[in-house]
Amino acid sequence: MLKSTINRVKKERYNDDEIIEGLKHGDDNVLNFLYKNYYGAVRSLVLKSYGTEDQARDIFQEVIIVIYNKLQDSNFKITSSFFTFFYAVVKNTWLDFRKRKKTNPIDYALDFNDEIDVNSDDISFLATRALQNNLFNSCLKQLSENCQKILELSMDYYSHKEIAVKMNLKSGAYVRKRKSECLKLLIEKIRKDTLFKELL
């Protein structure tokens, strides 16, 4: 129905179909629009419940990314307004995060979905995904850039030798050793995070 080109033009406002179509294609203007119009809500929610600016930013980004991934599935449909859906995922992700981190037991009793009509299975699935991404990326970010790059290329099944050439490193053997150290460090950080056990 809608062509993705619709979103290539920067607009002040986008309707839901345009937002969905733009997000599906990672359109810069729509991402800007989402940051400009929706980030405030996430920030407000997180800060008001004793979170930090960084946590607000992480939650916002992870939720955008999980929705983006979900939108790649042609069978996936958002039945409420986009904002309602987005905010429900944000709230659930944040609530889940706090619950799992055991930061404030009072929040457990909150039912965030009482005023909205959304598919709770999707929300809960996406909230878990966002938390998993958040856990992994926050641990990954603590590694050096070289470590991140080595792991990223290894995941793309480049050989150690190829990685050495690509990254201008000494040798394949060196990459193997570094990769093992980086993985050890990453796994250690992941395991140390209280979220890890909770997500199992």
Next chain:
Amino acid sequence: MKKDHEELMLAKIFNELNEEQSARFDHNLATDDDFRKEFELFKRLFSNLKDKKSMDLRSKLDSIYEEMYVTKKEAKMIQLIKRNWYSIAAAVAVLFMVGAYWFTGVNQQDWNQDLYNKYYQEDEVFVNTRSVANFDTDVLHLGMTFLEKKEFSAALTEFNKLPTSITANYYAGVANMELDNYQIAISKFDYVIEDYLNLFYDQAQWYKGLCLVKLEKKSEAIELFDQITNTESYFKGKAKQILADLRKN
């Protein structure tokens, strides 16, 4: 988790299993529930590394954030420094005048107005266009749209249609404050405060306090702000500040 298990999982994820390891991996996966659960989670976590599109999106979002928030903050700081020379001179002059004003005691009648202006900040409201919704969310959405446009009476008409909604009562309180109906605003905030388990609790308490200031109900305001400082409210810091100011007056 055994070290050997962890190595097997990672080798599987990075496609580096030899034949013997592969057999051990399959065996563990079929017989060990903990192994299977942990592998599923690691697989999911490490898939982040492989997902180029998501990584691109993440870096786009990072850039937007930097541009929108970090750069703005830095620009504000530079502007602040540039203005500093003028500000210092202006501040000294203002301080002198305020000091003289305080000293003569003329300000006593305006203590509430000054404090209210100092601490009152309109709550953020954001809305977007919608496609499908139910009655309650439509009404709320419409009310918030009016609120965003500063059409407070129209916003109230909508919020009043939902007398039992915490959200509607909270925003009705905010709209009433904007219309200088502080007593009514207090009744709206009271409705919100009655239920401790809601997201608007902290804000409702804080705004109620400001309404009390505006109505010159100093002792009630002090009591409420005192309460806030004894909790983990988001407004704990601000409550301490306003209490100090209130006690000066």
